[in-house]
Amino acid sequence: MRALLLAAWLLVAPALALGAHPVEIQEAHVQRLLLVSGVSWDGRWAPDFPTLGLVYQVSVTTTGVRGEAGGGQQIAAPSLFLHASAVGGGNLFADPHAVAFGALGLVSREQWPAVTTAGFVLVGAIPQDRLGPALRLELWDVVGLQAGVLFHAGRPTAFLSLDLLYGLLRDVGLLPAG
């Protein structure tokens, strides 16, 4: 019995005797996945509303991790991200119909006032299978703005979209607090 207790103590004692231990961070690609809701205009005054979709961003490079003198680690945040989004919804205001947009591009995380991300994306839209480039800006990481030109059979139409972090609707009281 005494031997059993001694063995148990030897197993437990090291954990009790040690202080807190630092956790080593590994280099990694970092990512964001957000549920967004929004509105868009594609060549008409009547907006496509409401829309709901996903935004996914993953860093092109990994974080840069190195040890520091005296202990600890320094972690350099990557700035360039691959951006992908898919949004669907309806236009309820004129000639009601379903709409869908997808975007793929590169964005850079910035330290500018208000603007947290900026970059360029290629936007595809249905109906009419339109495609074209757009500038993407994100404000405070919760508001996404895209402005560009979509082409169909050589004809350009202006495109503007606004996507909001879905959870923001709860913060402003438009959704019940969970």
Added chain:
Amino acid sequence: MPDGYLLVPGTGGITLMDSAGNDLGYPGRMELGVRTGGLLAAPASALVDLLSMEHAPGQAAPVKTSLRTGVSIRPGHALQLAYELVPPTFNTFLYDWRADLLWNAALLRDFLEQRRPPGGRWRVAAHSQGALLVVLASKLFPAPDAFARCVAAVALVAAPLAGTVNAARALVVGDLMGPAGEQAFQAIVRTWPAIYQMVPSWNAFLPPGGGVPRSATDPASWAGLPGLSDDFLGRARAAQERLRDPLAYMDGDVGVAIVLARNRPTGANLELDGAGPTGTSHDFVLGDSLVPYDQTLDWLGAAGRPFLKTLTGPVREHAFVFDDPTVMNTVKQVLG
């Protein structure tokens, strides 16, 4: 039963609700009301009695959470705006971030003990004031290794362990929830002990024309400002004492990281004039816009350095640091 994940948000990261269940909003929304003259939210003048608190000397718990007759205030929900990347599987410790840190730390200790996952422990991500609560809560356990029975891992993110000039500035100009110089908010903030308890621990008040910098917890440094509480400055000194050696009560197999950013200008001091401290910083150092890096590192000392994760590059500012993918990745690695 697996371990549970817990978020302890920071100052202003939790909405406030009145006793009737009405959402009073959060600092950003309150500022909107002030800036629009009450058009989009309540004006400042309507908030003074509602948001001011009452405390009794020697008692950590507030006597009143609102000075409006028949109203009390409690925490609402954590803001998506500030914690959009935190997975929905996380539990959230909700607290009134205006109240005494030691009172909230006691509530957190009770939460960690009483709501511990059966057969598991907590893995805690704590932000700003929330990180201070975790440190203070660990020291309320009866022994240095008792915290480890409830907690397996801790990420202390953007913790103002040595204090912040921004807290002192909020007491001077009232800019925590409204525009600088708004007298209603100055009166409100000066009734909140938590803000006093986060003033700088270093001598951050610069006398006019040079001279020896003065302590932010010395009542004499605040002479000239109405409504400042000597009792709360005493609570600030007590809190700072307990925040020394912040990992002392995390013995045992607790994985710990102290995550600080060093990428944005951060106030290092406030200038004094004949009427007391001003809202103007004379010097700026690198930090996260609220937590100065070097001052916090000095506070941690050599024992704390192995736990330090220093973030550089385009990382978000203090209030929204949990919206940053690099920060959230670091937190997830720490918590496992």
